[in-house]
Amino acid sequence: MINVKNLSFYRENRVVLDELDLQLEKGELVLLSGSNGVGKSTLLQLIGGVLKPTSGEITINGTDISEMKVKDQALLRSIAPQRRIFTLAYSVGEVLHLLPEKRRSFNVDLIIESLGLVEIMASKVTELSIGQQQRVSLAIALIQEADFYLLDEPFSAQDEDSVLNLVALLAEIKKEKGVMVVSHNTGTHYSQFDREIKLT
Numbered sequence: 001m002i003n004v005k006n007l008s009f010y011r012e013n014r015v016v017l018d019e020l021d022l023q024l025e026k027g028e029l030v031l032l033s034g035s036n037g038v039g040k041s042t043l044l045q046l047i048g049g050v051l052k053p054t055s056g057e058i059t060i061n062g063t064d065i066s067e068m069k070v071k072d073q074a075l076l077r078s079i080a081p082q083r084r085i086f087t088l089a090y091s092v093g094e095v096l097h098l099l100p101e102k103r104r105s106f107n108v109d110l111i112i113e114s115l116g117l118v119e120i121m122a123s124k125v126t127e128l129s130i131g132q133q134q135r136v137s138l139a140i141a142l143i144q145e146a147d148f149y150l151l152d153e154p155f156s157a158q159d160e161d162s163v164l165n166l167v168a169l170l171a172e173i174k175k176e177k178g179v180m181v182v183s184h185n186t187g188t189h190y191s192q193f194d195r196e197i198k199l200t
């Protein structure tokens, strides 16, 4: 379980997150919503250990992440950022093979297929559309073996069919893992989520 306890985060002197409590358990697909600027991406960066809490704690499977090495944290959770900028002209296939075999999830083929990457495997990531780049970015996060997956605005650049396929994939992954999706436009797919956490 990811357990966020009494978490506060300040930028300069400004409160971004104030005494927040939330949990993510294996077997659930959770929607994290809230207005622009409310702190959703900040929360994911805190859970990812990129930012440090001002106060409070974040534990994964019972251990405080501040007591874990980054590489051990990476075995437990995988995060797809809101924006991932590709600068090197690797092919999609090459990018997906950067992760060593033993770190990969068992359902890599399903992930690649569900994200519509089969046809663009040989294309350079720098020459893809924004929506295609976003799907590669999601694949990078999802093929990494972990207990928890946190995706920041994975639908933002996706067409209706791609959203449908991605939601179906997440519903499959959550059978064994915990999945949290940041979004404010789930549209007709809202019912696929087990619960919603609204940041205010």
Ligand SMILES: Nc1ncnc2c1ncn2[C@@H]1O[C@H](COP(=O)(O)OP(=O)(O)OP(=O)(O)O)[C@@H](O)[C@H]1O
Pocket: 011, 016, 034, 035, 036, 037, 038, 039, 040, 041, 042, 043, 082
């Ligand atoms: N790098 C940064 N430096 C300073 N302030 C930042 C930085 N990133 C975000 N902020 C501020 O922190 C607050 C929370 O931002 P955050 O990106 O977490 O919001 P969000 O809920 O993800 O919004 P959105 O829906 O637009 O993605 C905002 O007030 C924002 O202005």
Ligand SMILES: [Mg+2]
Pocket: 040, 041, 042, 082, 152
């Ligand atoms: Mg954000």
